[in-house]
Amino acid sequence: MADTRAPEQGEDTARRLPDHVTTPLLTLITARSMDEDYAHVAQKRAAAGEQPAPSSRRPHWASLAAVAVLGVGAAVVAAQTDRQAEVDELSRAALIEQVELRRDQLRGVQSQVAELAESNQALASNNTKVQAQLDDSEARIRRAELTTGYSAVHGPGVRMTVDNRPDVEINDEIRDEDLALLVNGLFEAGAEAIAVNDQRINVLGGIRNTNRAIHVNGRPVNAPYVVSAIGDPRTLQARLVQTSTGQEWFTLVNGLGFLYSAENVDDIRLPSAPERALRDVIELNADPDGATEGEASSP
Structure with missing residues (x-):
């Protein structure tokens, strides 16, 4: 019983609603526009003492033109919207491509930065080692200078x-x-x-x-x-x-x-001792003029 009564109540509710609520918007605009035109013409005739025109409703050319303009405008807007959607989609794809390209470039730069940081660390470590060797050499030179x-x-x-x-x-x-x-x-x-x-x-x-x-x-x-x-x-x-x-x-x-x-x-x-040039000795492993290894040559 509940299933059969529900549709009847919905139909009664729809019949009780006013026409301007149930009528489609475009039809309502056209009808009201023509009604207002007929009413305006009827008032003028009544004021002039003329008989009212027959009650048959005919569409007004201005209303039809307005409806046509609205339809054309809606079609133009729809076409422009479709074109803009295509443009937006292309722009979005281009932006995505640029973002991916920049990400690849960023990854390349980050890789270079990591390589440079590693190289810099190796150079710093090597510099520390060389500096320690240099300090040791300088200390040995000072000791040798003091001794000699x-x-x-x-x-x-x-x-x-x-x-x-x-x-x-x-x-x-x-x-x-x-x-x-x-x-x-x-x-x-x-x-x-x-x-x-x-x-x-x-x-x-x-x-x-x-x-x-x-x-x-x-x-x-x-x-x-x-x-x-x-x-x-x-x-x-x-x-x-x-x-x-x-x-x-x-x-x-x-x-x-x-x-x-x-x-x-x-x-x-x-004071320091005066320096004297070596004339009678040569460096070990040297071989000037066929001298044997470690041999002293006479002037």
């Missing part, structure tokens, strides 16, 4: 002054081997750097006699001879006396009557 005497140095030590006695005979004067004995004894006692009259002692230098003159590093020095030695001033003189070379030196001082004095100094400054 080719670097000026300063530090605490002992300053000794040696001179001939006033009435000394020629045979009893201080000679090169006497000064060499003192220098060797000081090195044996722990001296780190020694100079005679500001001439630095090193492996390429030496103390030599030329007639009565003494030469250090090939340069003449005169008495009194000032021997400056950098080392521990608390122990250097005592150790010199304990060495066999030092005992031999003091035997000469007492036997030949050398004038000898020594003092501890808080800061002694010694």
Whole structure:
């Protein structure tokens, strides 16, 4: 019973609705437009005393034209909408293609950035390693310069002054081997750097006699001879006396009557030894003029 009554109630409701609600919009606009035109014409005739026109309804040309214009406008709008949809779709596809292209380019740039960062890290690591090697080389060079005497140095030590006695005979004067004995004894006692009259002692230098003159590093020095030695001033003189070379030196001082004095100094400054070009040695593994490996060539 419920199923049969529901449609009847819907039909009754539709019959009770006014015409302007159930009539299609385009039909309603046309009908109302024509009704208003007929009403306007009827009012004019009534005012003029004329009989009203027959009640048959005829469509007004202006209404038909309006309907036609509306239809044409709707068709144009629909066509333009279709075309714009195609354009929008093409634009959207182009934008998507550009986005994908930019993403590929971005991935390529990110890959390059990662490679450059890795290369930069490797270079930084290598630079740190090279810098450490350089620092080690510089430290070794400084140590070598100190050891060989080719670097000026300063530090605490002992300053000794040696001179001939006033009435000394020629045979009893201080000679090169006497000064060499003192220098060797000081090195044996722990001296780190020694100079005679500001001439630095090193492996390429030496103390030599030329007639009565003494030469250090090939340069003449005169008495009194000032021997400056950098080392521990608390122990250097005592150790010199304990060495066999030092005992031999003091035997000469007492036997030949050398004038000898020594003092501890808080800061002694010694110059670097003069550089000398190597003429009689060649680098190992070199083979100049058919020389054998490691062989020294004579000038």
